[in-house]
Amino acid sequence: MEQHRVADAPPDAGEPSLAERAYRALRDRLIMLEIRPGAPISEDQLAQSLGVGRTPVREALKRLQYERLIAVYPRRGTFATEVNITDLAHISEVRRELEPMAAGQAARRATDAHRAALTALMDELEGAPAAPRTPGALMRLDLQAHRAVYAATRNPYLEDTLVHYDNLATRVWCLFVDRLPGVAGHIGEHGPLLRAVVAGDAEKAAALAAAHVEGFERAIRTAL
The missing domain is CATH 1.10.10.10 (Winged helix-like DNA-binding domain superfamily/Winged helix DNA-binding domain)
Incomplete structure (x- = not known):
């Protein structure tokens, strides 16, 4: 091994x-x-x-x-465990409620250290199109972005819950990544979301997070 x-x-x-x-x-x-x-x-x-x-x-x-x-x-x-695509609806049901909440709370509560980390991720995301990455590298960047937002909520219970559900969602995404041509664009959606969080715009951050979750589920169902 x-x-x-x-x-x-x-x-x-x-x-x-x-x-x-x-x-x-x-x-x-x-x-x-x-x-x-x-x-x-x-x-x-x-x-x-x-x-x-x-x-x-x-x-x-x-x-x-x-x-x-x-x-x-x-x-x-x-x-x-197997990746059971029938779980997608249950996972998305939870994330549709909690992801916008987390993004909004992150915008309100992020410390200077959180905003610095989010800004660094923003820079990395904006450089991604110029430096093509493997699907695996893009998915790792996706995980980093989500986890950084969750941490910025400064609510450990919300963070732990969303990390858990994002992990399960990422397994589904990885299973279909070869059939999803728009992976880079999906990951790129984090740029505006992180920018809204850094700017403290809770309403915009929540709306972008909701759209991101909806787009994820739609892309997976299209690939089925």
Whole structure:
């Protein structure tokens, strides 16, 4: 198995535990379908690839099971969950309500540090068309943008909930990414949204977030 060292945490987030670092790395590999849906999960192989012991991996897997990214079957083992397209309506139902709320709250509550991070992401998004990226790189940028907005709400419960649902939505997106020619344009929609948040325009940020979620669901259904 290819080695994937656990990524370091942002410098202002404090040093995460080994279990937290293992969780973040495994979560994103599952989200990006680097661990394919239905694939068996080996604690030993994951511990080796992440450069940590089995105990942090086991703790990470417990969280991932709760988040529906892995499933444990008695006498069969642990597997990455399948991406069930019938879940799209349920996921979108939650995101249609919470994404606009989060964008509006981020515009109202973002600190100077949040606005600086969002501005840096804006610059990266605006440079994306000039520097073509792989679909995987674009999806990682999409995750960064969403997570930055959620963090700027300064509401940990709202942030955790939306990270969870955005993770599930991203798995659906990754499953169909080869059939979606407008990925770069979809990711580019974050530019105006981040700009509205940085400017403190809560009403505009909420409207753009709502349109973004609707566009996501429409694009997936078109690809079906």
